[in-house]
Amino acid sequence: MPSTPAPVTLSRRGHIAVMTIDNPPVNAISPAVVAGLSTALDAFESDRTLGALLVHCEGRTFVAGGDIGSFDQPGFSALPFNRVLARLEGLDRPVVGALHGTVLGGGLELALACHWRTASPGTRLGMPEVKLGLLPGSLGTQRLPRLAGIELALDLISSGRMIGADAAQAAGIVDEVRDAQSPLQLGLDYAKEIVARNAGPRRISETQVARDALPADFFAKALADAVRKKPSYPSARAIVEAVQASALPFAEGEAIEARLFEALIRSPQSKALRHLFFAEREAARIPGLSKGVQLRAIRKVGIVGAGTMGGGIAMNFANAGIPTVLVESTQAALDRGLGIVQANYEATAAKGRLTAEQVRERMALLSGSLDYARLSDCDLVIEAVFENMDLKKEVCMRLGAVCKRGAIIATNTSTLDVNALAAATGRDQDVVGMHFFSPANVMRLLEVVRGAHTAPDVLATVMQLARRIGKVAVVSGVCYGFIGNRMAEVYMREAEFLMMEGASPSQIDGAVEALGMAMGPCRMLDMAGIDVGAKTVIEYGKAGGLPPDDSYRAVVRRLFELGRFGQKTGSGYYRYEGRRPVDDPETAKIARAMADAHGIAQRGEIARQEIVERLLYPLINEGFRILEEGMAYRPGDIDIVWTAGYGFPDHQGGPMFMADAIGLPKIVERMAHYAATRGNAFGYWAVSPLLASRAARDRRVSDLGETGR
Numbered sequence: 152m153p154s155t156p157a158p159v160t161l162s163r164r165g166h167i168a169v170m171t172i173d174n175p176p177v178n179a180i181s182p183a184v185v186a187g188l189s190t191a192l193d194a195f196e197s198d199r200t201l202g203a204l205l206v207h208c209e210g211r212t213f214v215a216g217g218d219i220g221s222f223d224q225p226g227f228s229a230l231p232f233n234r235v236l237a238r239l240e241g242l243d244r245p246v247v248g249a250l251h252g253t254v255l256g257g258g259l260e261l262a263l264a265c266h267w268r269t270a271s272p273g274t275r276l277g278m279p280e281v282k283l284g285l286l287p288g289s290l291g292t293q294r295l296p297r298l299a300g301i302e303l304a305l306d307l308i309s310s311g312r313m314i315g316a317d318a319a320q321a322a323g324i325v326d327e328v329r330d331a332q333s334p335l336q337l338g339l340d341y342a343k344e345i346v347a348r349n350a351g352p353r354r355i356s357e358t359q360v361a362r363d364a365l366p367a368d369f370f371a372k373a374l375a376d377a378v379r380k381k382p383s384y385p386s387a388r389a390i391v392e393a394v395q396a397s398a399l400p401f402a403e404g405e406a407i408e409a410r411l412f413e414a415l416i417r418s419p420q421s422k423a424l425r426h427l428f429f430a431e432r433e434a435a436r437i438p439g440l441s442k443g444v445q446l447r448a449i450r451k452v453g454i455v456g457a458g459t460m461g462g463g464i465a466m467n468f469a470n471a472g473i474p475t476v477l478v479e480s481t482q483a484a485l486d487r488g489l490g491i492v493q494a495n496y497e498a499t500a501a502k503g504r505l506t507a508e509q510v511r512e513r514m515a516l517l518s519g520s521l522d523y524a525r526l527s528d529c530d531l532v533i534e535a536v537f538e539n540m541d542l543k544k545e546v547c548m549r550l551g552a553v554c555k556r557g558a559i560i561a562t563n564t565s566t567l568d569v570n571a572l573a574a575a576t577g578r579d580q581d582v583v584g585m586h587f588f589s590p591a592n593v594m595r596l597l598e599v600v601r602g603a604h605t606a607p608d609v610l611a612t613v614m615q616l617a618r619r620i621g622k623v624a625v626v627s628g629v630c631y632g633f634i635g636n637r638m639a640e641v642y643m644r645e646a647e648f649l650m651m652e653g654a655s656p657s658q659i660d661g662a663v664e665a666l667g668m669a670m671g672p673c674r675m676l677d678m679a680g681i682d683v684g685a686k687t688v689i690e691y692g693k694a695g696g697l698p699p700d701d702s703y704r705a706v707v708r709r710l711f712e713l714g715r716f717g718q719k720t721g722s723g724y725y726r727y728e729g730r731r732p733v734d735d736p737e738t739a740k741i742a743r744a745m746a747d748a749h750g751i752a753q754r755g756e757i758a759r760q761e762i763v764e765r766l767l768y769p770l771i772n773e774g775f776r777i778l779e780e781g782m783a784y785r786p787g788d789i790d791i792v793w794t795a796g797y798g799f800p801d802h803q804g805g806p807m808f809m810a811d812a813i814g815l816p817k818i819v820e821r822m823a824h825y826a827a828t829r830g831n832a833f834g835y836w837a838v839s840p841l842l843a844s845r846a847a848r849d850r851r852v853s854d855l856g857e858t859g860r
């Protein structure tokens with residue numbers, strides 16, 4: 152059996168010891184790395200002929216953090232690594248850290264335990280633990296404030312943002328920034344200088360935090376802010392507490408940080424966020440697709456349709472520096488579309504997030520035309536015309552004729568049959584779905600719809616392109632609504648039944664918003680457009696997809712007939728006072744009329760728990776159906792769709808992760824309850840066989856646990 156190379160080695164360059172961490176891909180601190188560091192320290196300590204210790208990393212980056220995968224291992228604790236850091240800092244000969252790549256979390260904590268830090272110019276530094284529902288658990292909350300001051304340290308740790316090498320130098324976090332042939336050379340040069348200067352150890356833990364300039368209520372305000380802005384994230388409050396403790400003697404602060412970290416690492420919020428971290432990376436892997444597949448080059452993009460969607464999509468490519476041409480059917484529509492894009496960029500510039508020069512550069516990458524011939528040299532063309540099968544087929548046919556050989560043709564449909572659209576192009580191997588979410592320049596999710604004949608290189612190219620434009624891509628098979636909208640359909644269905652039974656839109660939305668959902672179903676559809684929602688239902692009906700149930704989505708159809716298109720017309724499910732949604736007696740009347748027309752009994756107050764269960768359990772059930780039909784590769788993909796595209800709270804880990812937390816047997820039991828109490832003539836409460844079997848398995852495991860106790 153080949154032996155695994157040691158992740159940490161100690162070698163000698165003259166009088167300098169070089170401790171090298173080599174743990175690809177990102178040199179994360181795993182238990183093996185901690186053990187390796189400890190052994191290397193033993194060797195260094197016992198060799199008094201060495202004048203200094205250099206800590207450096209092989210590969211593309213310095214340590215990018217603790218090994219997130221190891222946090223779930225039984226008995227995981229930050230203490231062994233913290234002991235190594237204390238030994239490192241305590242050495243009586245200078246310790247130099249040579250930084251490059253992304254110096255994050257435990258990586259920055261390792262750097263802070265060194266006495267001196269040098270960085271190559273492109274280095275980025277940060278403490279992103281908060282994004283995993285954690286705080287820095289290896290003395291980052293104690294050493295960073297001592298070095299950079301409380302205000303900046305709290306800002307960096309609370310936001311998780313990265314800063315560049317120059318900013319880090321200005322803040323005193325690194326001692327110098329220097330270009331060198333390699334990180335090793337960078338470190339060796341600096342270590343030699345430190346030795347030549349006869350500079351002794353500099354230990355941050357022996358310094359005190361400066362807090363004179365801070366107002367007396369600084370921490371009280373920071374805590375109140377954390378509670379107000381992030382009520383569902385215990386890490387936000389814990390970070391304030393830990394940073395505040397940096398004013399205490401080091402050992403006391405250390406104990407406080409350790410207590411808080413140990414609690415957070417076991418918290419359900421952190422487990423959920425860690426699940427999403429890995430799910431997001433896993434989603435990029437497509438089963439059966441060989442790694443060596445040759446990608447198609449994407450140098451120029453075309454978009455058909457310069458409406459809200461087309462314009463937003465175009466911005467993604469311009470932001471990534473890719474020339475993009477927008478094709479419209481009338482000059483007025485084109486001018487309007489490009490005008491909206493320009494206004495969007497200017498609004499961003501007004502907030503200071505883009506310079507005027509950047510706005511000019513991005514606009515210069517965008518051009519418009521009324522002529523399909525302008526698409527003939529594009530490597531990728533995305534159709535983003537109105538959601539209507541006949542219209543989209545017509546556009547696809549024209550694209551099949553005009554696009555060059557090997558160009559990828561993508562459809563931005565949100566519900567329609569991608570295989571039928573692919574057939575219309577006459578070259579279905581080149582066709583794929585690219586379902587962007589509105590606003591397309593903001594939302595991170597991209598559903599990539601794999602048609603029956605989509606070529607593997609087309610799929611791989613689009614997945615890679617998604618990364619290039621900053622999206623998180625999830626592959627879906629071809630089915631109505633793909634992953635996200637298919638699940639949203641059952642969620643909207645129940646929202647409307649609840650409304651017909653007497654719940655108000657704000658009661659419905661409030662129930663799921665209390666769980667952390669960015670917005671409930673009614674606000675969501677009002678924003679997307681009641682017209683859009685109703686037309687989708689109508690189209691689905693035409694395609695024979697709807698159940699034989701006249702009450703199905705009856706409210707949205709009625710609102711559409713009445714011209715209540717949602718926020719844009721001032722009323723939909725809600726009435727709008729400016730942008731503020733308020734419950735509208737008119738909606739209650741409409742819902743009551745629909746209930747009467749379809750024999751649905753109105754009830755008194757509906758309990759919040761029932762609303763939550765009736766919205767979420769069918770949605771989860773649909774997720775299981777999607778899995779059993781092979782429309783999604785794994786539950787984590789579904790979780791990414793809902794957290795990145797539908798405002799599902801990330802601290803709940805997505806609907807499938809949440810399902811496990813609730814308990815699958817309980818979900819099945821409640822589905823049966825609603826089937827019995829609400830009726831199940833149309834199979835709305837029929838449990839997916841996959842969910843049923845997983846629930847039975849979980850029940851068996853739990854029974855075994857009970858008897859074993």
Ligand code: 3H9
Binds near residue numbers: 176220257
């Ligand atoms: C922490 O440090 C706690 C401490 O205070 C206390 C510790 C005791 N662990 O994102 P990519 C893998 S908490 C394990 O595609 P990029 C990742 O799964 C941690 N694995 O590349 C992927 O694997 P695969 C604080 C990790 O170039 C591969 O590396 N640190 C870790 O777009 C490439 O990742 C963070 O939160 C990790 N820490 O971005 C940093 N990091 O190829 C989290 C990465 O098998 N990481 N992997 O799918 C990042 O932000 C990005 O990965 C990074 C590179 C910017 C580093």
